[in-house]
Amino acid sequence: MGYIGQRIPGRNNLRLARGAGQFTADVQMPNPCFMALVRSPYAHAEIEHVDVSAAQGLPGVIDIATAAEVAQATRPFSFARPPEVEVNLADMDGKRLREYALAERWVGYSGRPVAAVVAEDPNTAAEAAERVAVQYRELPVVASAEDALKPGSPGAIPGWNDNLVFHTRYAKGDAASAIAKAPGVITGRVQVQRHVPVPLEPRAFVADYSTRTGRLTMYASTQMPHTDRSILAGALGMASEDVQVIQPDVGGGFGCKVPGSDEEVLVAFFARRLERPVRWTEERSEYFLACGHARETWFDFEAGYREDGKLLALRIDAVADIGLPFGAWVQSSVTAYCLPCGYAVDHCEVSMRSVVTNKCKWGGYRGFGKEAASFCMERIMDRIADAAGLDRVEVRLCNFIPADAFPYGQVSGALLDSGNYQGAMAKLLALVDQEAFRQEQAAARTNGRCLGLGIGFELTPEGCSMPNSDFLQGWDGATVRMDPGGRVTVLTGVTSPGSGNETGIAMIVADELGVPLDTVTVVQGDTDRCPYGLGNFSSRSLMIGGSAALAAARELREKLLSVGAKMLDADPEDLELANGEIRVAAAPAPPAADAPRNPGGPAWSVPIRRVARKIYSHAFGAETAHVEPGLESTRYFRIGNVHHQPETEGRLSFYPTWPFMAVAVVVEVDVETGFVEVLRCAAVHDCGTVVNPTLVEANTHGGIAQGLGAALYEELLHDDAAQLLTTTLMDYTLPTAVEMPAELSVAHQETPTAATPLGAKGAGESGVAGPMAAVASAVEDALGVEGLALMTLPLKPERVWRSIREVAGAVQMGETA
Amino acid sequence: MIAERFDYQSPTRLADALRLLAADPDGTRPLSGGMTLVPMMTLGLAAPEHIVDLKRIPELGGIHEEPDAVRIGATATHHDIATDPRVRLHAPLLADAAALVGDVQVRNRGTIGGSIAHADPAANYLPALLALDAVIEARAKRGGLLRNATRSRRIPIGEFFAGLMATCLAAGEIVAAVHVPKQLAATHQGAAFRKFARVKGNFPIVCAAALVERQSSGERAGCVAIGGALPIPVRIALPGGQAAWAAGEVETAIRQAIDDPMSDANASADYRLEMAAVHGARAVEAACRALDDGERSA
Amino acid sequence: MKLKFSRVFDAPRVALWSAMLDPAVLARVIPGVERFETVGEDTYDATLKVGVPAVKGEYQGQVSIRDKVRGGDGPYSYVLEGGGQGQQGWAKGEARIEFSDAGPGTRLDVDADVQVGGRIAGVGQRMIEGVAKIMAEEFFAAFDRELKRKRTGAGGSVAFFLRAALRFLRGLFTRRSPGRSS
Amino acid sequence: MRQPVRITVNGRELEADADTRKLLVNLLRDDLELTGTHFGCGTGTCGACTVMLNGRCVKSCCVLAVDADGAELLTIEGVANDAPHPVQQALAECHGVQCGFCTPGMVLSAIELLQDNPAPSDAEIREALAGNLCRCTGYVNIVAAVQLAATRMAQGDA
Structure with missing residues (x-):
């Protein structure tokens, strides 16, 4: 039996539990110095003067950089725009924004780095940063997308004729007239708040530069080392060969550790300028201010439906507040791309305006826009059910894309590879005894307790591959090598931010080579050692990186079999690799296996390490001369179901695999306070072939925790001047072990994809959107107040409390409870 | 990262600590557990020149x-x-x-x-x-x-x-x-504390402490104190002269006692007031239950 | 953050009006003033120290008065504007102050819009409104004292001494200590 | 301003000369190279910097290094010698670890819990871990691991 499909815990677990992890900030270097940044306290201002004299005099201060020096020594860059290539996503409709690591004359959000200081110790660096005096002249602030879209808005970016950076539009059929003719029509607005991933490890960078070699070594808490190398090399005007990026253990990424940050370029800049190791570890407030936000979107919808709940036509006019147009604002386009998610609608119009404001740029966040799309669709389904007086599950079942309709083309051009949404929902309903719950609910109600059950469904496409993008590509590379002792090393271009794909990749390779799992080492995150790859995003590491490793291992396997066949005097077709040996398929069970097949003749089997040894040490021998020496293979894998040849209307398929999840939650709502407690959560998840159920479930648990956080707790709040009010973990509320439901279970359904050789889809972003939707649905169910529609996240107590009171009849309800 | 320099002293005699504090009261902060002061210094909200640690006294x-x-x-x-x-x-x-x-x-x-x-x-x-x-x-x-x-x-x-x-x-x-x-024995007095926060470990939006007792006349007396609603905590004497409080009576007393409640991003003024009333009343209710239980067990 | 306050003072409107344009008075009634220097007509350089005892920030900036409306039967009004930067960020505010008759006295309506930014906005949002209210209270109380002082004919050396002594004593007992950490 | 600090860390007496501004977490990480204690938030919220100070868990980002003078500290590096602590072993087996950044703090909080309460309920485990944030696991496998460790430790005692 192979490893694939087995429950195998992460191979780094014990090391990490013993505190032996090596995170970026743990990397020790001789004689380091420390960077601290001066950040703008204004959301929109001109910089009139920077005075560093008071900082310069402090003992222990080594260097201070102003914007002019940085602009002279580097080139503009961003995640979306590496300077080494001529792609410029921010250059839309003639709108340009070129920015360096330090703001020169203009700051567009509060928290933007303005000056940088390096000192002998971190406290002195912080002290010196305090001493830098910056004179600002305030400019009118555009604090919200609503303001940004108003005619005559002052403009978040000087020189732009409006605040629109991109307008995504998709349409099929004739939604307007279909809605006009529909028996039922609902309208409304769904709102998803601005929030952030908050990996426990803050961003950290440690860089060193050697004049002797002319090379820069950067240890980075990053998800994409090779991309990072491109950006650093480009920003510093170095050959990428002279930049080595090493990704040690990463303490969570969730999308926000994509490269291209001001801070990282500054660390590299100083390392080269000072020829000394430079370290920077982010303070948590800097994370909130400047690492990158996500998800702030509203959806105005209009939906026509039939009496039986069938959605006939849908129009969605969405607006995303993307802050400044660096970073991962393309998430807003992904939101539009996913609509209407797992539902079939004949007439559909989707519009998404990505609008700039004087807030922090977007960074990636788990879901990458898909979570907002799913949340929107789920709220629409619940509204249809309520308006039509139908069961919420029934409405979903009647609108799901049927299981026999795959591959299914959505309005955006998205080509949904495979799915069985009804199956997942049916399996979920089997886990959640609705009838028993209704009895429990009624019994609780007599005791004044309000329990509710909510159902959510999410579609989480994975493996993003954008045309003409240097980062978001659906291919990757892997090298598999076996040493003369038979040990295997896998070097991959994909990385793990802590999600465990190294264990899954090792399992795939061990199975393919028939070797014990503990003889396989996986090396990731080193641009000098690993083949070029795109790192970790969009759940690609196992799905794409694992497939590349499989392809490379397969090549090795063939060579081993070929040599093994000679050694065993057998036909390669008759051989198998398993348990560390190559054996004739008809071999008797051990221990007789290594005995000769007949007296004096060849053996039944040979250990793989002996075959490896033979290839290395006897390259001119009879058994090996027919193969190329060495046991190493590098292969690249390009995922299926991506279509960049534009079809009609320029639509593309840029998400190859479409995992999904149905989820149910049970909540208790305190009617008098609006406080929501999640009691239970059950999910049925489908990511195609499951390589390691333990890893998939654990990832999904984490996704669900972030989904519940998004539903109930997490929110970045800004005031009218675009000042961020939540810059610490005291104010940005995350769920703890106490808030998580006492019962949480994840079951699997496996609908394989044809896009990967194993049939595996991505699983890393699952679990976020479903719980967001299910919680909103469950709270409504618990309150049972007609007309109550919770369309805005998060459902913090005051919002729920206010919503209850805004709906007629709610007051009596509160009194009886 | 604490930016500003300071000196730190950890006297073992109270007189020494008080002398140090008196020397430069504006520039000196006493330190105890540090759960507030140290993060405030890290965040740059407090920058004392001298720290006098009181823990070793x-x-x-x-x-x-x-x-x-x-x-x-x-x-x-x-x-x-x-x-x-x-x-x-x-x-x-x-x-x-x-x-x-x-x-x-x-x-x-x-x-x-x-x-x-x-x-x-x-x-x-x-x-x-x-x-x-x-x-x-x-x-x-x-x-x-x-x-x-x-x-x-x-x-x-x-x-x-x-x-x-x-x-x-x-x-x-x-x-x-x-x-x-000292509180009275459980047979004579009931007490209860309630904390209302977004997540359990967070700073509360409001918290309430109630103390009730049965007087010899059989009437109930007591108070409820509310934190988080006003700039300072407020103590509200519960209406006396009755064997029990009617529904809504405690809430009304709390609402009357809280004029102009505070507001912040977690809770606006009217919501905060309502939470003070609800949780204050719940604390009183729990205290009454505790008293009943105490009386029964006597 | 928008805030509204009002208070009735036991003084005629004209007296109140002129007192509230007097830089010497302003320097005394604006809470937390550490430095207040005239740099132009109705424009002053100022250093303000504001906050709660445990978290006080010092802000360097300007205070100015504009849009003065006086005369006719309608209420008098002006706009007091100020802003500054400090280690904890920046603060600025604008208050429209309206003077209208209230019996023998004068009613002062203050319609303020206060903004803070930078560090203090990001970590102090639980306190900001409270601080603004404290400042309003202090402002009114100080102004009340000013009026009483005017009426009692301040300026004599004995009166000055007594006032100073009184202030000292009051300070002794009401001085708020820097908060202690928990 | 610098001051000497003498502490006992994982049974070893150590001496350092610390800037008064230095936090205990930085003393451990930077001066003593005990990097298993992590810096996560700086406000005493996330618990990644949890260490045991004189036998009880504290958040070392809220302790001045000079304030730890004379203290006895246990960090993640000191909770086990050759064989892992049962809590560490259970976390590995139950896959209660993903990125591993919160894990050392979780281990120490769990150890304190099991010292005080050798047979905790799930709810008591969750309560005891409320000062340790995790962003990867949803706490599901962590709670299961602490439960498993409790069972094993009880069997070991018996």
């Missing part, structure tokens, strides 16, 4: 039983208070409030003196101490030439808070201890 620590009260030293931690058998026996309301401060690590380190002196209106202790009529023992250096002369005064908790995060402590004066009058 024996007089400021410990929990002692007095005839009518329990004296809790300022540097007693929340964990000490939540688990001390004397506090659990004689001031269970305070022990309950302590047990709900932050999380385990915060309770292991943070101290009652620090919490009281910081006077965050939402801090758990304040309504509990107010309901229990606690008395603050404050110490300061005495003026004049005597190097080690100190002065002590006792401040009823109701007079201690001067405004938002402000107390009546004079410059250089510290909280040395809290004297918490």
Whole structure:
């Protein structure tokens, strides 16, 4: 039996539990110095003067950089725009924004780095940063997308004729007239708040530069080392060969550790300028201010439906507040791309305006826009059910894309590879005894307790591959090598931010080579050692990186079999690799296996390490001369179901695999306070072939925790001047072990994809959107107040409390409870 | 990362600490558990030039039983208070409030003196101490030439808070201890503490402490104290002269007592007021239940 | 953050109006003033120290008065504007102050819009409104004292001494200590 | 300003000369190279910097290094010698670890819990871990691991 499909815990677990992890900030270097940044306290201002004299005099201060020096020594860059290539996503409709690591004359959000200081110790660096005096002249602030879209808005970016950076539009059929003719029509607005991933490890960078070699070594808490190398090399005007990026253990990424940050370029800049190791570890407030936000979107919808709940036509006019147009604002386009998610609608119009404001740029966040799309669709389904007086599950079942309709083309051009949404929902309903719950609910109600059950469904496409993008590509590379002792090393271009794909990749390779799992080492995150790859995003590491490793291992396997066949005097077709040996398929069970097949003749089997040894040490021998020496293979894998040849209307398929999840939650709502407690959560998840159920479930648990956080707790709040009010973990509320439901279970359904050789889809972003939707649905169910529609996240107590009171009849309800 | 330089002293004698505090009251901060002051320094909100650590001063620590009260030293931690058998026996309301401060690590380190002196209106202790009529023992250096002369005064908790995060402590004066009058036996008095926060370990939006007793006439008397609604905690005497409180009566009393509630991003003023009323009433209800249980078991 | 306050003072409108344009008075009634220097007509350089005892920030900036409306039967009004930067960020505010008759006295309506930014906005949002209210209270109380002082004919050396002594004594007992950490 | 600090860390007496501004977490990480204690938030919220100070868990980002003078500290590096602590072993087996950044703090909080309460309920485990944030696991496998460790430790005692 192979490893694939087995429950195998992460191979780094014990090391990490013993505190032996090596995170970026743990990397020790001789004689380091420390960077601290001066950040703008204004959301929109001109910089009139920077005075560093008071900082310069402090003992222990080594260097201070102003914007002019940085602009002279580097080139503009961003995640979306590496300077080494001529792609410029921010250059839309003639709108340009070129920015360096330090703001020169203009700051567009509060928290933007303005000056940088390096000192002998971190406290002195912080002290010196305090001493830098910056004179600002305030400019009118555009604090919200609503303001940004108003005619005559002052403009978040000087020189732009409006605040629109991109307008995504998709349409099929004739939604307007279909809605006009529909028996039922609902309208409304769904709102998803601005929030952030908050990996426990803050961003950290440690860089060193050697004049002797002319090379820069950067240890980075990053998800994409090779991309990072491109950006650093480009920003510093170095050959990428002279930049080595090493990704040690990463303490969570969730999308926000994509490269291209001001801070990282500054660390590299100083390392080269000072020829000394430079370290920077982010303070948590800097994370909130400047690492990158996500998800702030509203959806105005209009939906026509039939009496039986069938959605006939849908129009969605969405607006995303993307802050400044660096970073991962393309998430807003992904939101539009996913609509209407797992539902079939004949007439559909989707519009998404990505609008700039004087807030922090977007960074990636788990879901990458898909979570907002799913949340929107789920709220629409619940509204249809309520308006039509139908069961919420029934409405979903009647609108799901049927299981026999795959591959299914959505309005955006998205080509949904495979799915069985009804199956997942049916399996979920089997886990959640609705009838028993209704009895429990009624019994609780007599005791004044309000329990509710909510159902959510999410579609989480994975493996993003954008045309003409240097980062978001659906291919990757892997090298598999076996040493003369038979040990295997896998070097991959994909990385793990802590999600465990190294264990899954090792399992795939061990199975393919028939070797014990503990003889396989996986090396990731080193641009000098690993083949070029795109790192970790969009759940690609196992799905794409694992497939590349499989392809490379397969090549090795063939060579081993070929040599093994000679050694065993057998036909390669008759051989198998398993348990560390190559054996004739008809071999008797051990221990007789290594005995000769007949007296004096060849053996039944040979250990793989002996075959490896033979290839290395006897390259001119009879058994090996027919193969190329060495046991190493590098292969690249390009995922299926991506279509960049534009079809009609320029639509593309840029998400190859479409995992999904149905989820149910049970909540208790305190009617008098609006406080929501999640009691239970059950999910049925489908990511195609499951390589390691333990890893998939654990990832999904984490996704669900972030989904519940998004539903109930997490929110970045800004005031009218675009000042961020939540810059610490005291104010940005995350769920703890106490808030998580006492019962949480994840079951699997496996609908394989044809896009990967194993049939595996991505699983890393699952679990976020479903719980967001299910919680909103469950709270409504618990309150049972007609007309109550919770369309805005998060459902913090005051919002729920206010919503209850805004709906007629709610007051009596509160009194009886 | 703390940016500003400071010196740190950790005297073992109270007189030394008070002298250090008196030397430059504006530039000096007393330090106890540090659960508030250290993050404030890290965040750049506080930048004292001198820190005087009070933890190593024996007089400021410990929990002692007095005839009518329990004296809790300022540097007693929340964990000490939540688990001390004397506090659990004689001031269970305070022990309950302590047990709900932050999380385990915060309770292991943070101290009652620090919490009281910081006077965050939402801090758990304040309504509990107010309901229990606690008395603050404050110490300061005495003026004049005597190097080690100190002065002590006792401040009823109701007079201690001067405004938002402000107390009546004079410059250089510290909280040395809290004297918490003993609660009556469970057969005669019921108490309950309630904390309302977004997640359990967070700072509360409001918290409430209730204390009720049955008088010899059979009538109930008591009070409920609310934290988090106003810049200082507020104590509300419950309407007397009845055997029980009617539905909504406690809420009404609380609403009347809270004029112009605070608001912030977690809770606007009207919601905060309503939460004060709801949780205050729930605390009273729980205290009544405890009293009933106590009476029954007698 | 928008805030509204009002208070009735036991003084005629004209007296109140001129007192509230007097830089010497303003320097005394604006809470937390550490430095207040005239740099132009109705424009002053100022250093303000504001906050709660445990968290006080010092802000360097300007205070100015504009849009003065006086005369006719309608209420008098002006706009007091100020802003500054400090280690904890920046603060600025604008208050429209309206003077209208209230019996023998004068009613002052203050319609303020206060903004803070930088560090203090990001970590102090629980306190900001409270601080603004404290400042309003202090402002009114100080102004009340000013009026009383005017009426009692301040300026004599004995009166000055007594006032100073009184202030000292009051300071002794009401001085708020820097908060202690928990 | 610098001051000497003498502490006992994992049974070893150590001496350092610390800037008064230095936090205990930085003393451990930078001066003593005990990097298993992590810096996560700086406000005593996330618990990644949890260490045991005189036998009880504290958040070392809220302790001045000079304030730890004379203290006895246990960090993640000191909780086990050759064989892992049962809590560590259970976390590995139950896959209660993903990125591993919160894990050392979780281990120490769990150890304190099991010292005080050798047979905790799930709810008590969750309560005891409320001062340790995790962003990867949803706490599901962590709670299961602490439960498993409790069972094993009880069997070991018996």
